[in-house]
Each structure stands twice: as structure tokens, then as C-alpha cells.
Amino acid sequence: MIKKALFFLILPIFLTSCFDKRIKNPESVDLIYLDIKEDIKKIEKTIHLRETEIQTVRGEMQSLPIRSKGITVKQMRIDAMNSDIQRFKQLKKYMNIKLKKRREMAKIRYELRFQEKQEWPDKEEFRKYLIVKNHSQMPVEEINKSDSSRSPTHTRDVGRILQGL
Numbered sequence: 001m002i003k004k005a006l007f008f009l010i011l012p013i014f015l016t017s018c019f020d021k022r023i024k025n026p027e028s029v030d031l032i033y034l035d036i037k038e039d040i041k042k043i044e045k046t047i048h049l050r051e052t053e054i055q056t057v058r059g060e061m062q063s064l065p066i067r068s069k070g071i072t073v074k075q076m077r078i079d080a081m082n083s084d085i086q087r088f089k090q091l092k093k094y095m096n097i098k099l100k101k102r103r104e105m106a107k108i109r110y111e112l113r114f115q116e117k118q119e120w121p122d123k124e125e126f127r128k129y130l131i132v133k134n135h136s137q138m139p140v141e142e143i144n145k146s147d148s149s150r151s152p153t154h155t156r157d158v159g160r161i162l163q164g165l
Contacts, residue, residue: 022114023110023120026106026107026109026110026120026121027102027103027106027107029120029121030102030106030109030110030120030121031121031123031126031129032102032106032121032125032126032129033099033102033103033106035126035129035133036095036098036099036102037099039095040092040095040096040099043088043091043092043095044092046088047085047088047089047092050081050084050085050088051085053081054078054081054082054085057074057077057078057081058078060074061074061075109122109125
């Protein structure tokens with residue numbers, strides 16, 4: 001008797017949960033949100049590469065004679081890489097703000113599309129996003145700019161990272 005009563009109490013809860021098809025975190029399937037998140041990961045990898053490259057150049061500086069011209073050149077490379085790291089950190093902050101805004105927008109857009117019984121994520125919105133991203137100067141493309149501070153190994157590593165863009 002108690003088992004039947006418990007069953008009839010749990011059954012309505014189970015049935016109503018099956019009918020509610022809402023996604024709890026709509027940004028987790030939003031293609032634009034996921035793309036921005038991927039760009040942030042690429043920026044983090046680039047920052048890490050620059051920091052390791054600075055350590056390598058500092059190690060090379062230790063092996064040079066004290067009054068060598070090479071020390072000045074290597075110090076200039078380190079300064080240029082430090083300014084790149086600062087620029088990438090600012091870019092990462094910008095992309096994190098953009099990610100936060102997109103999370104909020106995804107929730108709003110999902111609710112509107114759910115009420116109108118349309119599919120989520122919106123494939124047309126993502127297609128337009130990609131067109132704008134590919135045809136305009138996006139901040140993530142900063143990673144691809146070449147300058148004299150990059151060593152051949154760094155260019156090769158960044159090239160592998162950017163292949164995902």
C-alpha cells in the first residue's frame with residue numbers, strides 16, 4: 001500500500017519532468033558561445049607560448065659574453081614579447097567580456113526561440129556570425145600578426161594553434 005502511494009506521488013513528478021524540454025544552460029549548446037570560448041583557449045595557449053619563449057631567450061642570454069651585442073638584441077626581443085603578452089592579456093579580457101555578454105544573450109534568445117517553438121541553437125545566426133568573423137578584423141586575428149620578436153619555433157607553434165581558427 002505504501003509502495004503504491006509512493007509510486008503515485010513520484011509518477012506525476014517524473015511525467016512533468018519528461019514534458020519540460022527546456023535546456024537548463026542554453027549557452028552550453030550555443031555555437032557562437034562555444035566559438036568564443038575556443039578563441040579564448042587559443043589566446044591562452046599563445047600567451048603560454050610567449051612566456052616559455054621568453055624563458056628560452058633568457059637562458060640564451062646567460063650563455064653570451066657580458067658585453068655582447070647579442071644581449072641587446074635578445075633583450076629587445078624579450079621586451080617585444082612582453083608587450084605582446086600584455087596585448088594578448090587585454091585581448092583575453094575583451095573576449096571574456098564578450099563571452100559573458102553572449103551567455104546572457106543566449107539565455108534570452110533561447111527563451112524567445114523556445115516560446116516560438118523554433119530550434120536551438122540558431123544555425124542562421126551562427127552562419128551570419130561566421131561571415132562577420134571571417135570578413136572583418138576580429139581581435140583574435142592579432143595572434144596571427146607577424147613581428148620581428150617571434151622566433152621560428154614560435155611561428156610554427158602559433159601556426160598550429162591558428163589552424164583551428
